[in-house]
Structures are given as structure tokens and as C-alpha cells.
Amino acid sequence: MTKFRVLLFAGSLSAASAGATTVADCQRVVAQFEAHVGRLAEAAAPRASMAERLQKLRELSERAGALEAQGKVSRFDADRLARGAEAAMLCLQRVREGR
Numbered sequence: 001m002t003k004f005r006v007l008l009f010a011g012s013l014s015a016a017s018a019g020a021t022t023v024a025d026c027q028r029v030v031a032q033f034e035a036h037v038g039r040l041a042e043a044a045a046p047r048a049s050m051a052e053r054l055q056k057l058r059e060l061s062e063r064a065g066a067l068e069a070q071g072k073v074s075r076f077d078a079d080r081l082a083r084g085a086e087a088a089m090l091c092l093q094r095v096r097e098g099r
Helices: 003-017 023-033 039-043 050-069 075-097
Strands: none
Touching (some): 039 050
């Protein structure tokens, strides 16, 4: 991920924390990682329930580790995917808590 994307991602997270977090905020976070793994698109699907979204993101986080173990992605990429899934999960949890 380029420094610009990292800053953009960090900026979107801090912007979301300035007020109440919405599902749309989380969808923007998820969309930033969509190019890396298609399951993120499923996690951001408008018709998906909150539980389905969180489950897809948990699966993605676990899948990243499995892909690294199989030698299909580098440790850097696996960490990046796992962190992206975790950031999106945290965002959705904030929505669930009404923050």
C-alpha cells in the first residue's frame, strides 16, 4: 500500500471517529481493500446483515493467514489484509454500538 493510501485510510478512520459512525463510513473503509480480496465486497453489501458483514470480515482475516501459510501471499500482504479486515470490523462494531 502506498503512503498516500495509508494516509487516506487513516484519514477516513479519523474522519469517521469525529462523529457518529455510519454503515456508509464502514463501507468506504471496506471499499479501500476491495481490490485485494473479493470477500470484502460481500462484507459491504447493502443487503447484508451486520452479523453477515462481521462474519465475512472474520473469514477474510483468517484467510489472510492461511494464504501466507500456503505461500500464496507475502507476510506483508497477509498482514495488510488482516489489518484491513480488522479495521472494517472495528468500524462496524462502532456502528452496532451507536458511536
